[in-house]
Amino acid sequence: MSTYTLRQENREAANVRERDMTNAIRALVMDSVQKANSGHPGMPMGMADVATVLFNRFIKLDPLHPLWPDRDRFVLSAGHGSMLQYALHYLIGYPDMPIEELQRFRQLGAKTAGHPEYGHAQGIELTTGPLGQGIATAVGMALAERMLAVRFGEDIVDHHTYVIAGDGCLQEGISHEAIDLAGHLKLSKLIVFWDNNSISIDGPTSLSTSLDQLARFRAAGFYVQDIDGHDHEAIAQAIAQAKLSKQPSLISCRTLIGKGAPNLQGTEKTHGAPLGEAEIAAARQAMGWAHAPFHVPEDILEAWREVARRGADERRQWCVKTAASPFGDELRQAVKKEIPETVFKDLRAFRRLHLEKATKVATRKASEMVLGIINNATDLTIGGSADLTHSNLTITPGMKHISANDFSGRYIHYGIREHGMAAAMNGLALHGGFVPYGGTFLAFADYARGAIRLSALMGQQVIYVMTHDSIGLGEDGPTHQPIEHLAMLRATPGLNVFRPADIIETAECWELALRHKDRPSVIVLSRQNLSMLRQADSTENRSSRGAYVLREPAEPRALTLLASGSEVEIACTAADMLWGQYQIPAAVVSMPSWELFEMQTLAYRRSVLAAAPRIAIEAAARLGWDRWIGEKGAFIGMQGFGASAPASDLYRHFGITPESIVATTRKLIS
Amino acid sequence: MSTYTLRQENREAANVRERDMTNAIRALVMDSVQKANSGHPGMPMGMADVATVLFNRFIKLDPLHPLWPDRDRFVLSAGHGSMLQYALHYLIGYPDMPIEELQRFRQLGAKTAGHPEYGHAQGIELTTGPLGQGIATAVGMALAERMLAVRFGEDIVDHHTYVIAGDGCLQEGISHEAIDLAGHLKLSKLIVFWDNNSISIDGPTSLSTSLDQLARFRAAGFYVQDIDGHDHEAIAQAIAQAKLSKQPSLISCRTLIGKGAPNLQGTEKTHGAPLGEAEIAAARQAMGWAHAPFHVPEDILEAWREVARRGADERRQWCVKTAASPFGDELRQAVKKEIPETVFKDLRAFRRLHLEKATKVATRKASEMVLGIINNATDLTIGGSADLTHSNLTITPGMKHISANDFSGRYIHYGIREHGMAAAMNGLALHGGFVPYGGTFLAFADYARGAIRLSALMGQQVIYVMTHDSIGLGEDGPTHQPIEHLAMLRATPGLNVFRPADIIETAECWELALRHKDRPSVIVLSRQNLSMLRQADSTENRSSRGAYVLREPAEPRALTLLASGSEVEIACTAADMLWGQYQIPAAVVSMPSWELFEMQTLAYRRSVLAAAPRIAIEAAARLGWDRWIGEKGAFIGMQGFGASAPASDLYRHFGITPESIVATTRKLIS
Incomplete structure (x- = not known):
């Protein structure tokens, strides 16, 4: 807010500068997608104004301390617009996002993956791309903020979660679940920008929807605003209003997809393909952006770097408050998530x-x-x-x-x-x-x-x-x-x-x-x-090896029964029957986790599985079990879908019984 | 409509009779769930009034011709309330739903499965249970009706799709996708009853939602009504209005879950467990239902059977119209879905x-x-x-x-x-x-x-x-x-x-x-x-066997390469390299469909897989491949998630290349 007010003092100059800052994003987006010969320029160009105002006037983050707990969370739910985020990261100066990374957009090993990938680059709060996931994940982030604030105090936990969502995000069913929950919990620090450009991949959104999106969000308990997504003052006022609201916010930003590309803007042609050299040249001219590809003049870059300086100041103030707070240490500890x-x-x-x-x-x-x-x-x-x-x-x-x-x-x-x-x-x-x-x-x-x-x-x-x-x-x-x-x-x-x-x-x-x-x-x-099946007293966590021999027969194994969960008990009964009725010594191996078993040494795995024939028992599909039973083994489980009946009837009906294991064994080792 | 109007002529008697008809449902539901000692009485009892009015006064179906193309479709989206459907089927006289089936509710082989199962009993239009599926599937049904009507005429294609949906159905994300699409396409013959009982399994729905459901549906383009779901005249009027609307309809039916159970109604206790003998006795008393368990007096049964007679009349009229229609035969043909x-x-x-x-x-x-x-x-x-x-x-x-x-x-x-x-x-x-x-x-x-x-x-x-x-x-x-x-x-x-x-x-x-x-x-x-890989000219559909030998080497096989899709070409290149560089004769097996391959004879499968070592190549997870490669085989594919880069870089990066197959082969058969 302070920054927002400050800008008003010299509005004319600030406006011109902010317009240049926005153009820098558009140019970087066009250039990167063109160089990669792959990517989505439409959304980043359409939402460049919103992103500029959000980052220039509001957002709270410090690129030198990307994990600062009280940073605002920025969620690019429309993840195909990843170049918007990468351009912003370069401009505000994340150390791991030099211009070279933008030049390597979508190349192997680059930080600039096709969609934002959590862990690839600093400041990417989550992986997005599958539509709707961003907005739904953001609900959890905003909820976490409220819960931490109650635990440790609003003085040291007080940040916003900003989301850019596209039409796709809002058509996906998950968005319904997310906004219903967010509205119910009145997550007022969740602010969603809807890139309301009326274009989806197949063409105008009117091909597939007639929804009154604003009414829908109001029904879910959101504070809803509808603005021109290219009007910087309108954007700033909407964000300021949203921050005052006691409800989560939707800001519908009416935008032109691919804004700045004079011949293609407003059409699905800008959505998922490079604009082409000619159109990029035309866009440069129309924007008045005479700079070379990937070049941002120093003064514009300097203006962008101000965002980071503001963030650094805010972080320093937060450090002072945290040092003074009785809960500062606890917050730092909680964030580490160390289970005691x-x-x-x-x-x-x-x-x-x-x-x-x-x-x-x-x-x-x-x-x-x-x-x-x-x-x-x-x-x-x-x-x-x-x-x-x-x-x-x-x-x-x-x-x-x-x-x-x-x-x-x-x-x-x-x-x-x-x-x-x-x-x-x-x-x-x-x-x-x-x-x-x-x-x-x-x-x-x-x-x-x-x-x-x-x-x-x-x-x-x-x-x-x-x-x-x-x-x-x-x-x-x-x-x-x-x-x-x-x-x-x-x-x-x-x-x-x-x-x-x-x-x-x-x-x-x-x-x-x-x-x-x-x-x-x-x-x-x-x-x-x-039943409780474990026999030996042991402090060892036997499940940690993924699979282990639960029952080893006195005689050398003639058979190994592999099972998980509720079928291990059935395997144990079968092993008893095999010994009692036919003197067949069968081992029982419990396999609570295939993944952990895969990580064990070959020697351990061999000792567990052993050379004798194997039968796997699991009340599920066979797929995957052949890895453990081998070509000569057998599987007892489900061949198709289940049925409605008491459980014991079903186990009998589908032949997942000790008797069936015994019969299969007799066939297998005869 | 005609029936609805008819009832008005002798409203008093009709009301008394309809009340009894509703009580028959409630009694059958209580008795069946109690006998099964498992099931969900709450929803069927709460929605018994709506179902009675819908079936008694409106619905168009003929239990003796359950596949009559122009029948109304009844969709129990809240599938856990299956006893509502089974009670209705018994009462209106589906031949495969005698009282004995209700007495076998939820038992092995009964038509009365825990949730309605398509194909188990006549008149069950779809399987429901996973919440939200019913309402979303109904959108396709209502769409099909419109499309057939355009093709073959409204005189012979003119029916409604009625849905009973619960709070769960409407909380699930899929409901958003469904109603947005239905509203967009103005599927006016889709009529959704919302069992608005404010109770979910965990307790009051206010635990997890504050949504204005009516506003939400209006935003999606629905015609919305809100009624007392126990008031028969209000229900009838709402249905009549919905049928007149040019939009799809939501009828919010405010109901008491478990209505009729005097001590438990209105609480989550009636949702998913039998009411107990004492409460059932109290309910019988409160309803004035003095009849033995599973007994419906002849006059009430007779009233219900009137629904079937009305349906039979309507079907007869339809047959006459269809015989007269130039499109009658085409409709009958289309419904068979025989691909020419x-x-x-x-x-x-x-x-x-x-x-x-x-x-x-x-x-x-x-x-x-x-x-x-x-x-x-x-x-x-x-x-x-x-x-x-x-x-x-x-x-x-x-x-x-x-x-x-x-x-x-x-x-x-x-x-x-x-x-x-x-x-x-x-x-x-x-x-x-x-x-x-x-x-x-x-x-x-x-x-x-x-x-x-x-x-x-x-x-x-x-x-x-x-x-x-x-x-x-x-x-x-x-x-x-x-x-x-x-x-x-x-x-x-x-x-x-x-x-x-x-x-x-x-x-x-x-x-x-x-x-x-x-x-x-x-x-x-x-x-x-x-590349096109098939060599021999053949009219045989080789994919029909699921897997087949695409390339058989001139010499006896030393190796079999198994692959599907885009990796078959890579396997072919590898086979060429293996022969050219090392004189290793490798066969290539294409496996377009595991399911079809599983159905082949053991002899055929053995001839395809053969005894030589096998390597499977698929740019996907290994899980399942061990069935085909055996314990001594190898798998070349993905070990984890992918990455963002041009495709050819990725194949190299993840080692899914002919060179890697050659290297693995040399290790395998050395």
């Missing part, structure tokens, strides 16, 4: 206790018990569920839920919004200060796929609690019974998939999910009760 | 031509050429894309797009709405009359997962055209480059996944997708150009 060692100590004690008691519970129930311990021992965890709290068992005693009037709680009712939940959790994790976990049924991982993939791609510690993990859920039937979901998740790079077999493994898997700070975990849990 | 044999003849000619010409094109381009032939030879196909028309190449010459003012076209601009598109295609397929296909990028299969799974579960012929199928898309980077998606789709039961290697296989795979009437197909296509 007491959590792990308590979890080991939990394991010892239940090993002795041989506690038989559903693993979803075991997870609830484990969460009770974790949530007691650390404040970092933030729970939630997509309206299945008492099925996922994700709430623990004393957890207060968050509402628009009270952000001091630790539990989020995400609503029936799996995708929005997953994206919001990404935002909570990216913002810093929290380790989010959230529940739904495993089958509804489908709905959250887009955001789960981004958790993995961004390497964020988000923990998915996915219960009702097989036909074991029973009567709800095939729509609710996961079949292909384990394969889908296991095939996803950078994602831990845990399917614990009993209460002990559940505690171990939770511990591993907490230890793996650089990746998301999915903990897949049963609805039905499962 | 000329399509397949033309496709064979296409293959012969391009075999001779050795046409080198991207398989997405080949698909466009194939579609040109298909769309020329049949009117059944309806194309579309989620705003990537000119990337997916899904439109062919002369295809007019559909708009609110003109339903005579064959191309749908679905907007940036992958999930909504997939669900709408399910609706088009389920309705009958069309074979829909629709395009997006393969990576965005993620967004459509929920509906793709239902295509498979329902066995619907929906064809997904998914282009940009690997790192071969280049600069757009890891968010756009599929890795785990092939595994995710291949693991899905009942889904054909085709990844053709060249123009010939593309034509073959399209042919197979058209031949497989009972299942969806995903055709996965490259952005980059691919």
